[in-house]
Amino acid sequence: MTQVPPSPSHGPVLAIRGLRTEFRSGRNWYPAVRGLDLTLNRNETLAVVGESGSGKSVTALSILRLLPEGGARIAAGNIELDGKDLLTLSERDMDRVRGDRIGMVFQEPMTALNPTMRIGDQVEEALRIHRGLDRAAARREALALLEEVKLPSAAQRMHEYPHQFSGGMRQRVVIAMALACRPQVLLADEPTTALDVTIQAQVLSLLDELKRTYGMSMMIITHNLGVVALIADRVAVMYAGQVVEEAPVRSLFAMPRHPYTEALLRATPRVDEDAGTLAPIPGQVPSIRAMPPGCAYAPRCPLRRPPCETEVPPLQADGDRLLRCWVRNNERIAA
Amino acid sequence: MSAPTVQDAGGHDGLEVLNLRKEYRSTGLFGRTRRTVRAVDGVDFHVPPGGSLGLVGESGCGKSTAARCILRLAEADSGSIRYEGLDVRAARGPALRMLRRRVQMVFQDPYSTLNPKRTIGQTLEEPLHVHGIASGRAAREAARALLGEVGLGTDAMERLPSEFSGGQRQRIGIARALILGPSLLIADEPVSALDVSVQAQILRLLDELRERRGLSFLFVSHDLGVVRHICDAVAVMYLGGIVERGPVREVFDAPLHPYTKILRAASPVPDPAARVTMMRIEGEIPSAAAPPPGCAFHARCPAAFARCSQERPLLREVVPGRAVACHLFP
Ligand SMILES: Nc1ncnc2c1ncn2[C@@H]1O[C@H](COP(=O)(O)OP(=O)(O)OP(=O)(O)O)[C@@H](O)[C@H]1O
Numbered sequence: 001m002t003q004v005p006p007s008p009s010h011g012p013v014l015a016i017r018g019l020r021t022e023f024r025s026g027r028n029w030y031p032a033v034r035g036l037d038l039t040l041n042r043n044e045t046l047a048v049v050g051e052s053g054s055g056k057s058v059t060a061l062s063i064l065r066l067l068p069e070g071g072a073r074i075a076a077g078n079i080e081l082d083g084k085d086l087l088t089l090s091e092r093d094m095d096r097v098r099g100d101r102i103g104m105v106f107q108e109p110m111t112a113l114n115p116t117m118r119i120g121d122q123v124e125e126a127l128r129i130h131r132g133l134d135r136a137a138a139r140r141e142a143l144a145l146l147e148e149v150k151l152p153s154a155a156q157r158m159h160e161y162p163h164q165f166s167g168g169m170r171q172r173v174v175i176a177m178a179l180a181c182r183p184q185v186l187l188a189d190e191p192t193t194a195l196d197v198t199i200q201a202q203v204l205s206l207l208d209e210l211k212r213t214y215g216m217s218m219m220i221i222t223h224n225l226g227v228v229a230l231i232a233d234r235v236a237v238m239y240a241g242q243v244v245e246e247a248p249v250r251s252l253f254a255m256p257r258h259p260y261t262e263a264l265l266r267a268t269p270r271v272d273e274d275a276g277t278l279a280p281i282p283g284q285v286p287s288i289r290a291m292p293p294g295c296a297y298a299p300r301c302p303l304r305r306p307p308c309e310t311e312v313p314p315l316q317a318d319g320d321r322l323l324r325c326w327v328r329n330n331e332r333i334a335a
Numbered sequence: 336m337s338a339p340t341v342q343d344a345g346g347h348d349g350l351e352v353l354n355l356r357k358e359y360r361s362t363g364l365f366g367r368t369r370r371t372v373r374a375v376d377g378v379d380f381h382v383p384p385g386g387s388l389g390l391v392g393e394s395g396c397g398k399s400t401a402a403r404c405i406l407r408l409a410e411a412d413s414g415s416i417r418y419e420g421l422d423v424r425a426a427r428g429p430a431l432r433m434l435r436r437r438v439q440m441v442f443q444d445p446y447s448t449l450n451p452k453r454t455i456g457q458t459l460e461e462p463l464h465v466h467g468i469a470s471g472r473a474a475r476e477a478a479r480a481l482l483g484e485v486g487l488g489t490d491a492m493e494r495l496p497s498e499f500s501g502g503q504r505q506r507i508g509i510a511r512a513l514i515l516g517p518s519l520l521i522a523d524e525p526v527s528a529l530d531v532s533v534q535a536q537i538l539r540l541l542d543e544l545r546e547r548r549g550l551s552f553l554f555v556s557h558d559l560g561v562v563r564h565i566c567d568a569v570a571v572m573y574l575g576g577i578v579e580r581g582p583v584r585e586v587f588d589a590p591l592h593p594y595t596k597i598l599r600a601a602s603p604v605p606d607p608a609a610r611v612t613m614m615r616i617e618g619e620i621p622s623a624a625a626p627p628p629g630c631a632f633h634a635r636c637p638a639a640f641a642r643c644s645q646e647r648p649l650l651r652e653v654v655p656g657r658a659v660a661c662h663l664f665p
Pocket residue numbers: 023024032050051052053054055056057058059068071072223287288
C-alpha cells in the first residue's frame with residue numbers, strides 16, 4: 001500500500017511556473033505554451049478552458065512529460081508536484097508519478113484500454129503495478145473500483161472486452177484505472193467530449209463525487225463553458241498558450257472581465273436563453289508560427305488601444321482574479 | 336421572428352414527412368448474429384416554407400437516417416415524403432432532377448465531400464454545368480457572387496480545399512449547397528466540428544441566408560443550444576421515434592416528455608447557478624437493434640408505470656402546437 005504523506009487540506013498541490021513548451025518546424029522552435037503560470041490547490045477542481053489550439057493539451061502533456069519525442073521541448077519553467085519539480089525527475093521516477101500520483105483520463109477511452117484484454121484484468125493489472133497488490137487482493141479491489149465508478153453488473157461485466165462496452169462505460173473503466181493508485185491529482189483532458197449529453201452528465205457527476213470521496217485535486221480541460229460551469233471551483237481561460245483570465249467559477253461567469261472571456265460567453269448558443277444574442281468572434285486563434293507581437297488577442301479585440309498591439313500585457317491580480325489585459329487592468333487602476 | 340410553426344400541416348407546402356420507416360440489417364461481429372436496426376421507426380414532421388425544424392436527440396437515434404431518406408441518399412422502407420407537392424420517394428428523371436436542385440445538403444465535415452484536387456471555383460461551377468443552368472463566364476460570375484455571399488473573398492476561386500480552415504471550408508460547403516438555388520437546406524451537424532467562435536460565425540451566416548433567400552431548414556444537431564438559436568420548431572427523437580415536437584422555445588423552456596426533460600437538464604449551460612439541477616440521470620441509451628417493448632424510453636424513465644412497458648405511446652397533440660408521445664399525456 002502506498003502511503004500518501006499527510007498533507008494540509010489546502011494550498012497548492014501542483015504549481016506550474018513560467019512554462020514554455022515549443023514545437024519544431026524546420027529550423028525554428030515555436031512556443032505553443034508561452035510562460036504559463038497555473039496552480040492547482042488541494043481538493044479543488046480547476047477547469048482550463050479555451051478554443052482549439054489554445055495550448056490546453058500541450059499543457060497537460062507537459063505536466064505528464066508525454067510530449068512527442070524529437071519535435072517538442074520544454075524550453076523554460078518548472079512544474080512542481082507537492083514541492084518537487086517534475087522536470088528534474090529521471091524518466092524512471094517520472095514513470096512512477098504518472099499513474100501513481102497523477103491519474104489520467106483522456107477524450108478517447110480506447111487509447112487507454114487494451115482491446116484484447118478483459119476489463120477486469122486491466123484494472124487488476126493497474127492495481128498490481130501501482131499498488132503492489134497480490135492477485136486475490138487485486139481482483140477484489142478491481143471489482144470494488146468498478147462498482148465505485150457505477151459500472152452496472154460489474155461482477156459479470158468485468159469479464160467482457162472493451163468493444164462490448166459503450167463509450168460512456170469505457171470512460172468509467174478508464175476512470176477506475178486512473179483511481180487504482182489513489183492519485184493526488186486527476187488530470188482529465190476533454191473526458192466527456194466524445195459522449196452524449198446524458199452520459200456526459202453521469203460521468204461529470206461521477207468525477208465530482210470521486211474527487212470528494214478520495215480527497216483528490218482535479219484539473220479538467222475542456223472547450224465547453226457549460227461543462228466548466230457544472231464542475232469547476234476555479235477557471236483558467238487560455239488563449240494562444242497563456243492564461244488570460246483566472247477566477248473562481250461564480251465570479252467568472254457573473255462578471256467576465258477579459259474581452260476574450262466575454263466574447264466566448266456571447267458566442268455560445270444557450271439552450272436556456274433566446275436566440276438573437278449570439279455574437280460571433282471575428283477572426284481565428286493565431287497559429288503558433290504567427291503569434292501577434294503584443295496581446296495575442298489584439299487582432300480580434302474590440303477594445304484594443306495602442307499598447308495592445310505592440311506590448312504583451314502582464315497577468316495581474318484584479319480582486320479575486322488574475323487578468324491579462326491592458327485596457328481592463330488600467331480601468332481598475334484608474335477607478 | 337414570426338416564422339410559421341411546424342403544426343400547420345395539411346397543405347402541400349414545404350416538406351411533409353409521414354410515418355417514415357427505415358431499417359438496417361447487419362451481421363454481428365463474428366458474422367453469426369443477424370440483427371435488424373430500426374433506425375427510423377415511424378416519424379412524422381412538417382417543415383413549412385421559410386420555417387426551420389431542428390431534429391435533436393442522442394447518438395444513434397436516427398437523425399441522420401431521416402435526413403438521408405429525404406435526400407434520397409438512403410431509400411426509406413415505407414412512409415411518405417413530399418416536398419413542394421412532389422412525391423420524393425417516387426421521383427424519377429426530371430422530377431428527381433428538380434428535387435436535387437430544390438433540396439440541398441450541408442454536411443458536418445465539408446472537407447470529406449470536397450474534391451481535394453479541384454479548385455473551389457471548379458467545385459462551385461460544376462453543378463451549374465451538370466444541370467445546364469449556366470456555363471463559362473456566367474457560371475464563374477455566379478460562383479464569385481456566391482463566395483461573396485458566404486463571406487469568402489473571390490480569390491478563393493483559384494484555391495484548393497486544403498488551403499482553408501475548418502470554418503472557411505464550411506462556408507464553401509454552404510456555397511456549394513446554394514449554387515443551384517435550393518429552397519430547402521438539410522444540414523446534418525453543420526457546426527459540430529467547429530470551435531465556438533467559428534460556430535457562431537457560421538450560425539450567423541445561416542441566419543442571414545435564411546432571411547435573405549427565404550430558405551427552409553431541416554437542421555440535425557445533438558446540441559440543443561444551437562437548435563434553439565437557429566430553429567423555430569424542434570422534434571426530439573429517441574430510438575428512431577419522435578417523442579416530442581413543438582415550438583423550440585416552449586419545448587426547451589417547459590419540456591413535457593420525460594426524455595426531453597432529461598435531455599434538457601443534461602445540456603450544460605454556462606451558468607454555475609444552474610448546477611443544482613445536475614440531477615441523477617440513470618441508464619444507458621439502449622440499442623436500436625433491441626428496442627424495448629412499449630415506450631422505447633420506459634427503462635430509463637423516472638415516471639414510468641405499468642402501461643409504459645406494454646403499449647407504445649403514439650405522438651399526439653396535447654397542447655395546441657405541441658405533440659408528445661407519452662402515456663402521461665393520454
Ligand atoms: N505535435 C505537435 N507538433 C506541432 N505543433 C503542435 C503539436 N501539438 C500541438 N501543436 C500546436 O500547439 C498548439 C496548441 O495545441 P493543443 O493541442 O494544446 O491545443 P488544445 O487547446 O488542446 O486544442 P483542442 O481543443 O483542439 O484540443 C496548436 O497550435 C497546435 O497546432
